[in-house]
Amino acid sequence: MPQSASVTNAPFHGESPSSESAPEVCVKIANFNAWYDSFQAIHDLSLDILRNQVTAFIGPSGCGKSTLLRWVNRMNDIVPTAQCTGSLRINDVEVLSPSTDVVHLRRQVGMVFQKPNPFPKSIYENVAFAPRLHLKLRRGELDELVEWALRKAAVWDEVKDRLNAPAFGLSGGQQQRLCIARAIAIGPELLLMDEPCSALDPASTLAIEDLIYELREQYTIVMVTHNMQQASRCSDQTAFFFEGRLIESGATDDVFTKPQQKRTDDYVRGRFG
Amino acid sequence: MIAVLAMCAFATIAITLGIVVMLVTESWHFFNSQYVSVRDFLTGTQWTALQSKSIEDAKFGIWPLLSGTFRVTSIAMLIALPSGLITAIYLSEFASPKVRATLKPALEVIAGIPTVVLGYFAVLVISPSLQWLTNGGFDAFNATSAGIAVGILCLPMVCSLSEDALHAVPRSLREGAFGLGCTPLETATRVVVPAALSGIVSAFLLAFSRAIGETMVVALAAGTQATYTMDPRAQSQTMTGFIVEMIKSENEYGTVQYYSLYGVAVTLFVITFGMTLVGQLVRRRYRETYA
Structure with a gap:
């Protein structure tokens, strides 16, 4: 596990995920089931997600990987038909309990979506949006935080001269990195990425992959992807889903080179999916 | 076949042009008259086209009518804009499908009420209520009751157009805001409304x-006295209200008093045309910023 003590943490966020005393497991999922209406999307799933690692969720469409991801920050709350049972604990705190403060949870768990979705505001305002809402910062501190987040998301050099320009003027890849900057600006410790590169060209995809690999020094990252090469390039752990069940999980190298299950083997070799 | 379609399209333009030409030529008789000066028309605070016995005494200053229109319109907007927008936000962001299914048709019913009915509602219900509430502080015909009725009239329009705009904001923006820890209310006010x-x-x-x-409501409820005041409790003849009164009056076609209605009509046209232009500019401006 990489030591994050040497990594500078976000300014002004106070609490930092200290790696010394923290358990290695960041998210512990146990006996998890999820439904949309009467359709069961996930069956009795148990999985540990390790801190400061990139975990890739792979599997064919409709296998439940996005559903699971959207339960980690309770994004599925806004889907009226979505229901679940079981346990999903982040740092030993139950996420699925009705008393969970979802606003606090989503500050702790950032999310990056399939299609870049910057707000129709300036580049600066996009990054400053959540800090303005949740943290009381003075103007100068906010400027510093915005710069920090944009640097961290490897997009600062491209946008520093036009922070007040509309975010829609950026290319798709830049927009996605802006969305990553926006997500890390409130100091989450976990980042969820739902196919973050599926709408991007190959060059932008590589830039985002590099970024994801670097960000894991400070964040725990869960990434849904359809792209086998991407999973093998930039993840440490891989979990393979099929028809709502977790078939196999483990170190990425093991899953790709010596899978235990035949279906995993077939899938990573591209025989179906 | 295409020629027929094109003719239909051009007919609209031809009709619009025809109206503009008529307004300009008819009002020319008014502005060109020896009893009327454009300067007094634009700056005068007395309007006695209907009251004065002879043309020599008549005063043609537009401000009493403008102030009447301004008072009624302001009160209407004070009612229609906030409640229309809030209703739209509620319908688009918070209401359950069941509530939506009841509330939307109810609003459309308001849109279907004939304005003459709303005018009588203002005279028979709103105005007496105001007088009762203030111990007779309002005139029987006043700007406030007319304004409230016009506000009710505009409410469904503000609501349904705003709701369309809110509805068109992509779901991904809402998810982005939720993902950053926004409450549904913060999402609506800080992301969805600015985007729309x-x-x-x-x-x-x-x-x-x-x-x-709007004409019928004010003709019935706002009164017939053109006074230059900002008092919302007083009688207030609006520009449209004056045009109705003048057509109904005994002034014969061809008199300066009669032509004064075209002077008022041109002013009204310039104002609404200006609003439409401003609207276009605003749309274009925001479209640039919010692609």
Whole structure:
């Protein structure tokens, strides 16, 4: 596990995920089931997600990987038909309990979506949006935080001269990195990425992959992807889903080179999916 | 076949041009008259086209009518804009499908009420209520009751156009805001409403033009005295109200008094035309910023 003590943490966020005393497991999922209406999307799933690692969720469409991801920050709350049972604990705190403060949870768990979705505001305002809402910062501190987040998301050099320009003027890849900057600006410790590169060209995809690999020094990252090469390039752990069940999980190298299950083997070799 | 379609399209333009030409030529008789000076028309605070016995005494200053229109329209907008926008936000972001299914048709019913009925409602219900509430502080015919009725009239328009604009904001923006820890209310006010701003502003401007041009309600409820005042409790003849009164009056076609209605009509046209232009500019401006 990489030591994050040497990594500078976000300014002004106070609490930092200290790696010394923290358990290695960041998210512990146990006996998890999820439904949309009467359709069961996930069956009795148990999985540990390790801190400061990139975990890739792979599997064919409709296998439940996005559903699971959207339960980690309770994004599925806004889907009226979505229901679940079981346990999903982040740092030993139950996420699925009705008393969970979802606003606090989503500050702790950032999310990056399939299609870049910057707000129709300036580049600066996009990054400053959540800090303005949740943290009381003075103007100068906010400027510093915005710069920090944009640097961290490897997009600062491209946008520093036009922070007040509309975010829609950026290319798709830049927009996605802006969305990553926006997500890390409130100091989450976990980042969820739902196919973050599926709408991007190959060059932008590589830039985002590099970024994801670097960000894991400070964040725990869960990434849904359809792209086998991407999973093998930039993840440490891989979990393979099929028809709502977790078939196999483990170190990425093991899953790709010596899978235990035949279906995993077939899938990573591209025989179906 | 295409020629027929094109003719239909050009007919609209031809009709519009025809109206403009008529307004300009008829009002020319008014502005060109020896009893009327354009300067007094634009700056005068007395309007006695209907009251004065002879043309020599008549005063043609537009401000009493403008102030009447302004008072009624302001009160209408004070009612229609906030409640229309809030209703739209509620319908688009918070209401359950069941509530939506009841509330939307109810609003459309308001849109279907004939304005003459709303005018009588203002005279028979709103105005007496205001007098009762203030111990007779309001005139029987006053700007406030007319304004409230016009506000009710504009409400469904503001609401349904704003709701369309809010509805068109992509779901991904809402998810982005939720993902950053916004409450549903913060998502609505800080992301969805700003993203729909151009649509909301043009809904506001359309409602404004509608309120300025509204005739039947003000003809019934606002009174017939053209006074230059900002007092919302007083009688207030609006520009449209004056045009109705003048057509109904005994002034013969061809007199300066009669032509004064075209002078007022041109002013009204310039104002609503200006609002439409501003609306276009606002739309374009925001569209640039909010791609």
